[in-house]
Amino acid sequence: MKICIYGAGAIGGYVGVMLQRAGVDVSLIARGAHLEAIHKHGLTLHVGDEVLNAKIPASKDPRDFGPQDYVIIGLKSYQAWESAYDMEPLLGPNTAVVTAQNGVPWWYFYGLDHHTNHRLKSVDPDNRQWEVIGPERVIGCTVYPATEIESPGVIKHVYGDQFGFGEPNRTKSERLTKLYDAFAASKMKPRLFDDIRDDIWVKLWGNLSFNPISALTHATLDIVATDPGTRALSKNMMLEAKAIGDRLGVNFRVDVERRIDGAAKVGPHRTSMLQDVQKERPLEIDALVTAVQEMGQIVGVATPYIDAVLALVQQMGRVKDLYPTFPDAVDDVAEEVPTALAS
Template sequence: MKIAIYGAGAIGGYIAALLTQSGEEVSVIARGPHLAAIKANGLALDMNGERIITHPVATDNPADLGEQDFVIVSLKAHSVPNVVDAMQPLLGEKTAVVTAVNGVPWWYFYKLPGEWENRKIESVDPGGKQWDGIGPERAIGCVVYPACEILEPGVVRHIDGNRFTLGESSGEKTERVRALSQAMINAGLKAPVRNIRDEIWVKLWGNLCFNPLSALTNATLDIVATDPGTRAVARNMMLEAQAIGEKLGVRFAIDVDKRIAGAAAVGAHTTSMLQDFTLGRPMEIDALVTAVQELGRITDVKTPTIDTVLPIVQLRGRIAGCY
């Protein structure tokens, strides 16, 4: 299969290296020194004490690649609308676009039975750019669990995890999602096909609160999840989010206190939003928090704690030039 990875950073590079090694026809869209290094020396993956060197096709111009079977988008959510136009040469009639992106996906309401079917989410898809330019019928959901980092241009280090949960918005186990799952399994990844909205909320439930609270306090995950004050704020945010999710038909497999305990057990982890803030990079506030507030407005669920935390972290991001 022809598979393009749009955004071959840490996670994208990890996927690209393993799929290339397993024999798929892989290309990566990257930029800057990272792209130059991949072109010159290949894409290196450090994993399990070994370095794997792979040679996917690498470019910064999607027009070089032509139509693909799958385009796996592994950019930060706020970056995706800006590449929709550039992505067009990759999109054929049967191309699937895999959203390996944190937070509420832009296609969330596509084929969701009920009164909100086909609603667009402005906070993650301003003006419907992705909905109109990619098309929700192309989207396959993907919840990303591994942790990776770029050691230096052209070199990705795998830290932990290998699961990418996949699913169609319709809930069907279509031929295309099964084919993608099998390709990823063949590459050594876990790629179960599940009810994707339930899976999205499992991860989002924690990201919604622990990310902004850590960015506001400079505290690692274990502290945010156990300090009485921040734990109480996180718990209230999660209960508000749970009420929204359940109104949308989501089933939460564990209760809020077990979810918080699970986060605390991860240990002294620096959340992605705190990492971005510290490094002066754009923070994923809208996909992780603003979108949940918007879903609350859509479903008429009150979110007083989210409404309190969100403008504070937005202001912190704006002052730092990260939002």
């Protein structure tokens, strides 16, 4: 089995090391100082008290590896869109593409009973990923481990080892089973979902609310989830999202209060968006929040709380020059969505 990790950062590097230890033929797409360190010293992973070092073939050029059985995308959504054409050398006739990303995926409406094959402009403007990668290649994935790059070539595993997988067409395919087996053999904890969208929404609930609120306030997750004001705001954003999900046939296996309580138990964790603000890295706003706003318009659900928080975090991102918008497309979506006052 040949698997290329496209974006061997914190999560991608962790997955790459663990899969290689299970005997998978792994390659990495990386860049910059991280790539140089991998070439010189291998990829080092700290898991608890254990230090693992893996010599994994790595390059910035996908042409060095050719067609794969699986490509696991470990990039943020805007990076994945930018890189879609570059992935083509990795895509053979039967290559599966695993979207190991947060937020609403570009393929969300593929084969769905509601708004079948609708294209989401906020995450895939000009249909680039839909046409270059193709939704028929996709295996959906939800990522629960927390990892971070301590220094170039060195990754620290903080907590968690669970991954959710599912076919967008809700079948249990051979390629899905083989991927599950590879992750299980690597001592990560995969779980198969009849509809991976259900798990995407459970995770999205937290990402769409906790991430922008923490980025705006600099409060850690435990504070956002327990302070009366930010907890209420989070809840209202999540209820708007649930109304959207309900119209799309989503099965929410937990309720809002339980979801927020679960976040509070994580403790003083800095969300990924807060970390990006503090490290002055581009913010992943569109897949986490803008896409939910867009989906609300598609199904006719007003989202005044989401609209307001989105406007604030977008403006903060622009002021700090940390908001990498897609050309024209996001602005088009924003213009079509009613403001909070008009809702």
